C-alpha cells in the first residue's frame with residue numbers, strides 16, 4: 001500500500017470516520033485482531049497496523065474479527081459506495097495532475113460511464129466536481145497557511161497557468177486568490193466560520 005494512501009486511511013481510523021468503512025479493514029498486528037476502520041476500541045499505533053482490502057484477506061492472514069465492531073456483520077458498504085471511496089482515494093492522491101474520467105476509469109478497470117453514474121448516485125455529484133472540491137480545499141489551505149506565491153499554489157493544485165487558476169478560484173469562491181489571502185472570503189468571513 002502506498003504510504004500516502006496508508007496515511008489517509010490511518011487518519012480516518014484515528015478520527016473514526018466512516019470514509020473507508022467496507023473499503024479497508026484494520027489488521028492490528030500486536031493483537032491479531034481485525035477491525036472496521038470506525039472501531040471504537042483504542043486506536044492502534046500506525047506501526048502495528050496493516051490495512052486489508054477485504055475481510056477474507058485479513059482472516060486468511062491469521063486475524064480474528066473484533067468482538068466489539070464485528071467486521072463480519074452486516075453494515076459494511078455495498079460495492080457502489082466502496083467504488084466511490086476508491087475514486088475519492090485516487091482523487092486525493094492525484095488532484096494535482098490532469099485527472100480525467102478516463103484516467104480514473106482505467107485505474108479502476110471499469111468503464112467511464114459506469115464510474116460516472118455510480119459515483120454520482122453515491123455522492124450526489126460527479127468525480128470532476130469532487131476533483132474541483134479537493135483542489136479548492138488544498139488551494140485555500142496553501143493560501144492561508146503558507147507563504148507560497150499564488151502562481152505556485154495554482155501549480156500545486158493542477159493549474160499550470162496562473163490566469164486559469166485565478167479565474168477558476170474566483171469562480172468557485174467569489175474572490176481572487178490574493179484577496180482571499182488578504183482576508184476577503186466572499187462574504188464568508190474567517191471569524192464566523
Ligand SMILES: [Zn+2]
Nearest residue numbers: 035039066069
Ligand atoms: Zn474493532
